[in-house]
Amino acid sequence: MQIKDIIKKVKQIEIRTRKKTESTLMGQYHSAFKGQGMTFSEVRPYQYGDEIRRIDWNKTARFREPFVKVMEEERELTMMLLVDISASMDYGTKTQLKREFVAEIAASLGFSAAGNNDKVGLILFADKVYKVLPPQKGRKHILAILSTILSTDYVAAPSKIDKVLEYMMSVFKKKSLVFLLSDFQDEYDLKMLRVASKKHQILGMRVFDDKDEQIPDVGYILFQDAETGKEIWANTSSARWRYEFAEKQKQIVKSVAEDFENSSATFVNINTGEDYSKFLYQYFRKR
Structure with missing residues (x-):
């Protein structure tokens, strides 16, 4: 080609x-295939509805207001x-x-x-x-x-x-x-x-x-293996x-x-x- x-x-x-x-x-x-897990993205102030387990306690203590870790999909x-x-x-x-x-x-x-x-x-x-x-x-x-x-x-x-x-x-x-x-x-x-x-x-x-699985009736024919070169005669009328x-x-x-x-x-x-x-x-x- x-x-x-x-x-x-x-x-x-x-x-x-x-x-x-x-x-x-x-x-x-x-x-x-949504991804292989979650990875840290950023920290932002807590919003109503955020999961408690996402709270960043170190930053919350430092600024005296709640912050949460934002995770994103890998x-x-x-x-x-x-x-x-x-x-x-x-x-x-x-x-x-x-x-x-x-x-x-x-x-x-x-x-x-x-x-x-x-x-x-x-x-x-x-x-x-x-x-x-x-x-x-x-x-x-x-x-x-x-x-x-x-x-x-x-x-x-x-x-x-x-x-x-x-x-x-x-x-x-x-x-x-x-x-x-x-x-x-x-x-x-x-x-x-x-x-x-x-x-x-x-x-x-x-x-x-189709011809990988079924051979039609075409009489005696010489087959050759494309990968090995081996040849064989077969009676496809049988x-x-x-x-x-x-x-x-x-x-x-x-x-x-x-x-x-x-x-x-x-x-x-x-x-x-x-x-x-x-x-x-x-x-x-x-x-």
């Missing part, structure tokens, strides 16, 4: 996600977007590639966070971490994140989710809101997911295409073969969902082209 095409695509995504973000997600995001959060750039994400049979759909989800999440003055960071990974954009605030930074997701070279290697979680844990110490976007086609270390979920609030978002393929995919998804649930993390399954905002709305509401 050339630079002019990337810029055009970023602008299209920004326009397309703006309405969803402003009308649906931003308010729910703010309600869900609003700032850090959102981390962990995006799988293994080759299987550079694929799609509908209107969008999985990577483009991921960019759109990232836009809605990023603009929601930016609207609340929160920082957003990006980590691109496959078999290892390939690129990191440290957390920053503002619309320009969100646009840079989208451009990075769309312009990166996707990697012919299996994705290692445990590796990116381990990296995040070692580099970003502050508790963060983590969105892990992948098709979850590869194995991972469950222990690392459990450890990371104790420190951070994690939502795994499986982005998939109803039994198609059934077994679909069942295997169902079991993989079920296993991942159970791993997240048992790790006190959240997991959602989203088809490319589906209205992802309803999943995010429900997630924010539950928080």
